[in-house]
Amino acid sequence: MILVYTHKITPRVRYIFKHILTRTLLIPVDFTSKVEEFVAFNGPKMTYTKTPLGNEFFVKSNNLLFEQGVNDMEISMQKWDETPCFFKTGPKSSIPFDVFAASFYLISRYEEYLPHVKDIHGRYTADQSLAYKKRFLEKPVVDIWAYKLLDALKEKFPDYVYSERKYEFISTVDIDNAYAYKYKSLVRSVGGFVNDLLHLRLFDVWNRFAVTFNLKSDPFDTFHKILEIKKEHKIKTIFFFLIGDYTTFDTNVSASKSKYRLLIKEMVDYAKVGLHPSYFTMNNASLLKKEKLRLENIINSPIQRSRQHYLRFSLPETYQNLIDLEVEEDYSMGYASNVGFRASTCTPFYFYDLDFEIQTPLKVFPFALMDTTLNDYMKLTPKQSLGRIRDIKNEVKAVNGTFITLFHNESLSDYLRWKGWKRLYESMVKIAIS
Structure with a gap:
């Protein structure tokens, strides 16, 4: 365990220290604001405040973790070796940047609470983000910083026994159109x-x-192929089923069709299943509830995971609605237009609600890339796409993170706009697990 002294133990401090030290680096952490308790402690310890107490491991704190609400702030990017970072600390600090405040800024999606222009689907866009503007969108910088912090801790506390987390791959498949015809x-x-x-x-x-x-x-009926790949390569696979009523943006087979219901029930036997809330559920709690109940009635068990259709969510409202419905995991954190890390991390994290200043029970699983991003937005060929997939997977593997991909059953169809893409999914899986 590592003991952290800080002048004020806020919910933000607890949240981000636990995320970085415990969930990312697997080091248990405790907090104190009593100097005598800190001095008496014999194990590894660090101070997070304005000035060090002695010659302990010290990180000079930025004000962000001691504030409340959201304020517009000027962010000055610099380099930590080769990695971009911000919130510089000063000569007395054991590390050159306050990685806790910087990580909190990115993971809480602080910038998405600030005034911004939404796209035609009401979404926050990649090009407004700090990660895009400063060109680190395709690097999980929060995890990279955590490992740089770990190096510094190992130097200071060489006798402490450190655990190492394992790289993980999760394949997620959205079912926007179960069948073409x-x-x-x-x-x-x-x-x-x-x-x-x-x-x-x-x-x-x-x-x-x-x-x-x-x-x-039917060309879109690629489910058995996906299950075959899952079984052969022993990968964790989650299907997200769209079962909303028909609209311009929700064009799936009706959930009242017995064949569609049977398909969903069959998938439950072989893989995990989640809800794909329809286009207009973004700020509509009653519609979200209706669709959740509909899917629960089909599979006869509670729905724990979800991903918004069109990746339409607004913070914090959409997440607050999911929490009210006792959804435990969300997989919407990513951009439609760009590959990379929207929250600058490849580690699942609990959603921190900046409205109420609390860590919530909703766990966010950020995905790194999507098939439609590669094809429709970036206009890449399948071969070029494999190169991008390999690059991003290597970034995740370097920090033993969780590599999450988003594909659709349609992209295995070799049909219409997916002509020539049939083998990309399996090739991607092979890269992911190699």
Whole structure:
């Protein structure tokens, strides 16, 4: 255990010290604001305040962890060896930056509470973030800083026995459209047929006809392939099912269709399943609740994990709604337009609510990349995508983090905009576990 002395033990101090020391570096931590208690302690100890007490391990504190609410602040980036960092400390400090305050700023998503311009889907965009502007979006800097802190601690306390965490890979799959043509309502099927004809998409007309009359399988029905890959490579896989009512943005098969319900039940037998709340649930608690109950009724067990459709969430409202519904894990933390680390970490963390100044029970699992980002936003080829996947995986592996990817069942279809992408998922899995 490491004992931390600070002049004031705030919820922010407890939260970020536990995240960095305990959850990232696996070092138990305790706190004191009594000088005599700190002096009497014989094990590894550090002070986090304005001036050191003696020649102990000292980190000069920034004011951020002792404030409340959100204030606009000027951030000056500098380099710690090769890694960008901010909140410089000074000559007496054992490390050159206050990594606790800097990590809190990034992990709490402090900047997303400040005034910003949303995109057409009401989302906070990557290009407004500090990580994007200062070009460290594709580096899990919070974890890199934690390991640099660890090096300094090992130098100061060489006899302490340190544990090392293990790299982990989680494959997540969003089911926005379980099927391209099957089990859609008559109105949608006929409408799609007419639309394809009017636009002279004869290939699509033939495919729609062939699938509807069981002459060939539905191109988006790639579930058994995904399960095959899961079984062969022994990877943790989570399916997020969209079961909201039909809207312009939610075009999945209706949850009232028995075949779709059977598919969901089948997936529960082989993998973990979560809710994919529909487009308009971002600030609509009652709609979110309705969809959660709907999925719970299908699988006959409580829903613990969730990821917002279109990655539409606003802080803190969406997360507060999930917490009220006793959802334990959220997987929405990432950008649609860019690969990388939205919260600058590849370690799952508990959501800190800056409105109420508390650590909440909602655990956030940040994903590092998404198939539609590579294809639709970045316009990469499958081969170029593998290069980006390998780079990001190496960043996560270097800090023994958790590498989380987001794919869709559609991207294994080799159909329409996914032509040529069929093998990318399996190649990605091989890279992730190598």
